[in-house]
Amino acid sequence: MTIKRTLxxxxxxxxxxxxxMGMFAVHDVGTLTTSSRYMEIQEGLNASFLQMRxxxxxxxxxxDDQAMRDILSIIKAAGKTLDSFSDAMIPAIGEAxxxxxxNSLSQYEHEAQLIAESGTRDVVAETTLRxxxxxxxxxxxxxxxxERAKIDKIITKAxxxxxxxxxxxxxxAVFLTPLIYRRIFSSMxxxxxxxxxxxxxxxxxxxxxxxxxxxGTVITAMNSMSQELRLRxxxxxxxxxxxxxxxLTAGVAHEITNxxxxxxxxxxxxxxxxxxxxxxxxxxxxxxxxxxxERIRAIxxxxxxxxxxxxxxxxxxxxxxxxxxxxxxxxxxLDVSDIEVHxxxxxxxxxxxxxxxxxxxxxxxxxxxxxxxxxxxxxxxxRTTTTxxxxxxxxVIEDTGKGMSPETLSHIFDPFFSTKxxxxxxxxxxxxxxxxxxxxxxxxxxxxxxxxxxxxxxxPATPQMEDTDE
Amino acid sequence: MSKxxxxxxxxxxxxxxxxxxxxxxxxxxxxxxxxxAKALDRFREKSFEVVVTDLKxxxxxxxxxxxxxxxxxxxxxxxxxxxxxxLNTAIEALRGEVFDFFPKPFKIKEFVESVRRxxxxxxx
Numbered sequence: 082m083t084i085k086r087t088l089x090x091x092x093x094x095x096x097x098x099x100x101x102m103g104m105f106a107v108h109d110v111g112t113l114t115t116s117s118r119y120m121e122i123q124e125g126l127n128a129s130f131l132q133m134r135x136x137x138x139x140x141x142x143x144x145d146d147q148a149m150r151d152i153l154s155i156i157k158a159a160g161k162t163l164d165s166f167s168d169a170m171i172p173a174i175g176e177a178x179x180x181x182x183x184n185s186l187s188q189y190e191h192e193a194q195l196i197a198e199s200g201t202r203d204v205v206a207e208t209t210l211r212x213x214x215x216x217x218x219x220x221x222x223x224x225x226x227x228e229r230a231k232i233d234k235i236i237t238k239a240x241x242x243x244x245x246x247x248x249x250x251x252x253x254a255v256f257l258t259p260l261i262y263r264r265i266f267s268s269m270x271x272x273x274x275x276x277x278x279x280x281x282x283x284x285x286x287x288x289x290x291x292x293x294x295x296x297g298t299v300i301t302a303m304n305s306m307s308q309e310l311r312l313r314x315x316x317x318x319x320x321x322x323x324x325x326x327x328x329l330t331a332g333v334a335h336e337i338t339n340x341x342x343x344x345x346x347x348x349x350x351x352x353x354x355x356x357x358x359x360x361x362x363x364x365x366x367x368x369x370x371x372x373x374x375e376r377i378r379a380i381x382x383x384x385x386x387x388x389x390x391x392x393x394x395x396x397x398x399x400x401x402x403x404x405x406x407x408x409x410x411x412x413x414x415l416d417v418s419d420i421e422v423h424x425x426x427x428x429x430x431x432x433x434x435x436x437x438x439x440x441x442x443x444x445x446x447x448x449x450x451x452x453x454x455x456x457x458x459x460x461x462x463x464r465t466t467t468t469x470x471x472x473x474x475x476x477v478i479e480d481t482g483k484g485m486s487p488e489t490l491s492h493i494f495d496p497f498f499s500t501k502x503x504x505x506x507x508x509x510x511x512x513x514x515x516x517x518x519x520x521x522x523x524x525x526x527x528x529x530x531x532x533x534x535x536x537x538x539x540x541p542a543t544p545q546m547e548d549t550d551e
Numbered sequence: 552m553s554k555x556x557x558x559x560x561x562x563x564x565x566x567x568x569x570x571x572x573x574x575x576x577x578x579x580x581x582x583x584x585x586x587x588a589k590a591l592d593r594f595r596e597k598s599f600e601v602v603v604t605d606l607k608x609x610x611x612x613x614x615x616x617x618x619x620x621x622x623x624x625x626x627x628x629x630x631x632x633x634x635x636x637x638l639n640t641a642i643e644a645l646r647g648e649v650f651d652f653f654p655k656p657f658k659i660k661e662f663v664e665s666v667r668r669x670x671x672x673x674x675x
């Protein structure tokens with residue numbers, strides 16, 4: 082189910098519950114209002130009826146004629162109240178009970194009327210009136226009691242209803258809602274981690290089953306973006322490699338010229354002097370030719386190895402070895418440009434988990450840039466060190482060339498930024514940056530115009546095994 | 552008349568070794584060096600009619616060798632060989648009064664002939 086549907090369903094459940102609660106509440110409040118209105122009237126009537134019973138006693142016991150007139154006026158008032166408030170009373174107690182009360186009052190009124198007219202105070206009249214009075218008061222009190230019980234019941238019911246609703250909301254909030262949000266958050270977390278990795282240049286994809294919802298769509302999009310970026314990066318690395326290849330080829334051509342000339346000279350001598358050469362010399366000559374061929378083969382293999390596109394493969398290796406290998410590739414460029422290289426390689430540095438070809442390319446990029454920034458006779462220093470904890474390897478490549486302005490320096494790792502016009506691809510250092518990031522390392526540069534530029538690369542060392550000797 | 556002396560300086564040992572065969576066969580006295588500094592020390596002891604030097608070498612390069620030779624013995628002739636076939640370098644070298652210039656790889660016969668002419672000029 083999609084997140085949208087889940088959220089809508091969640092909303093519908095909550096709104097439905099609220100509406101149900103509201104309906105019950107409105108109904109209960111309506112009933113309570115009717116009851117309380119009735120109670121108000123009924124309590125007034127009860128008070129009048131009590132008064133009436135008091136006047137009965139006065140009439141019969143103390144022979145007070147005024148009392149009967151008072152009773153009649155109370156009856157009239159009560160009758161008026163009953164008639165005018167029938168609308169408020171009937172909904173509360175019902176037609177039957179209202180009529181019973183009304184009849185009971187009429188009966189009492191009728192008897193009181195007879196007594197008042199005849200002026201009798203005999204036992205029969207007294208008993209009849211008092212019986213009717215007693216019944217009227219009893220009915221009235223009973224109705225009041227019943228209504229109060231009804232009110233109590235409604236209040237208890239409302240209380241229970243509210244408690245139940247609260248519990249249902251609590252269950253929803255504690256169990257159902259987190260279920261929905263956990264689903265969203267777990268996907269969000271995966272996407273956030275991927276985004277962070279991508280920004281660091283690690284173009285991985287989110288593994289596992291892609292959820293069938295909106296976050297699933299985001300994950301699929303992120304995955305394809307990451308794959309696309311990885312592909313582009315490989316293309317960038319390769320295009321930069323082919324770019325440096327042009328620079329390297331000039332040096333390589335020269336490097337091949339020397340063994341080629343040696344073979345040529347040996348061959349010319351062999352041809353010319355054949356008769357004069359003793360057998361051992363001839364063999365020695367051919368051995369030399371083979372040696373020179375091997376030199377050429379090594380150069381070509383090295384160059385081809387550099388140019389070949391490769392899938393990155395990481396393994397622990399010695400940075401110093403990679404530096405020497407790089408120097409083998411660029412030695413002739415250095416010779417041509419008359420740059421002297423000073424090596425200060427710490428032989429005790431820990432190994433680094435790396436793709437040797439990629440790291441080699443980083444060094445080629447930095448050194449060819451350095452060579453291009455220097456004049457004949459200037460110096461290039463390459464230093465390797467490690468930290469006290471031996472958890473990092475630091476490589477410092479320092480030239481004494483023309484340097485860069487702070488403005489230029491701030492852009493050197495940007496793709497397609499070049500100071501060399503048509504001679505540069507502007508990719509060398511951005512690719513180097515990507516490679517170092519991929520190795521979880523850092524690359525920084527500092528420069529001063531006319532003083533030179535220093536590149537510093539920090540790479541994490543291969544995690545060491547714990548010391549076992551106690 | 553003694554044999555003309557030829558000094559060959561190239562950090563590629565084969566160049567000196569092979570040249571020596573041909574130049575000795577052609578009647579020259581030959582000494583070869585792979586280290587330009589040692590070669591110049593030797594030159595201070597003994598004058599050579601012809602000095603053949605590589606242009607790009609570790610430490611002291613061919614242009615420096617040329618200047619030193621010319622200052623020590625202006626009559627000595629210098630022949631330059633190099634793996635860098637840049638025209639610029641060739642012109643620059645010639646302007647510095649180089650007798651001849653050979654980009655690698657070169658024909659030894661032509662080279663020996665050039666040395667012979669250089670020796671003649673040195674002795675003239």
